[in-house]
Amino acid sequence: MHQSDKKIFNLFYLILVFGACVLALGWFPNLVLASGIKAENTFGGWSVHVMGKKKQKVCYIHGKPKKSSGNYTIRGDSYLQVVHRPKNKVRNEVSITAGYTFKKGTNVTVKISDQTFKLFTDGETAWSKTASNDASIVAAMRAGTKMIVTGRSTRGTLTKDHYSLAGFTAANRSIDKACGYNN
Template sequence: MSLKNVLTTAAAILVLSSAAATAQTPTRIKQFDAWGSYSYSSSGGKVCYILSTPTAMLPSSVDHGDIFFLISQKPGQGVSYEPQVVMGYKMQEGSKVTVDVDGKKYTLFTRGESAWMENAAEEPQLVDSLRKGQAMKVDAKSQRGTATQYTYSLAGVTAALASINNCK
């Protein structure tokens, strides 16, 4: 499956899994190398986000499911550039996810198959690190206790973020 098809499928999965019953199918804004930008309308207003999939997944011996890193804008809800990790499996209860951008580490709390910044005040710093960075790794732990690691390309992240800058 091509990256374009994977990201389109990922966009649809995210909308369906967001528990927003009134959400509609996302519209692709544009693809920027490894990052795509999307938007959809929900009961809380327009939502725009960028999304990427890992370029490498470890351990290679396990079924990871669909894995995504996204950053959303929800102007109607006062949310600006909210990073989120979505895994294809439930994570270990109480575990943390670590996002490492060129050696700078950020901690995310987990709930089910998703993780968000533990300290929301650090969200702009993570987004800035992504803009300036070369590589990102995400470490997580599955519900079964399996340590997992994902590598992402940051090619196109700055252009993708710019494409949702004026989400309204």
């Protein structure tokens, strides 16, 4: 291949790659919209999302702490979600993602007013062991004003995430309605 042919080939390749990038960026927003995930509303610090249609519908609330404390250098996003999956008969499933890996064998403590709940951990996430415990946590969140989530990382760092519960009740009612639960 001659030197001039290499330049033409390199230019053609550059144009091809650039064109593919432009096409991909142009299609990306449409792919996100086509996924079916949409933020229905926001109530205080709690956003409501609905995915899927009819029997495949999943509705969830997503909230982030207002304040986090702990002696850590690097930490990812922490958040709490409450999920409805009617097809699987799941209602008010609570999960907490810490933004770090929990120390193996430790529990997360959730304190709302004078009530304390323990959740088991696996990786970066904590869950209740039973649906009735999930229901109790959600009832306390609906009645409370603030919540403190305490966990321990694999390095032994104790963290506390402080959540405002302002707007949680309205958000929970919103996913109840969106997923066909009547209260």
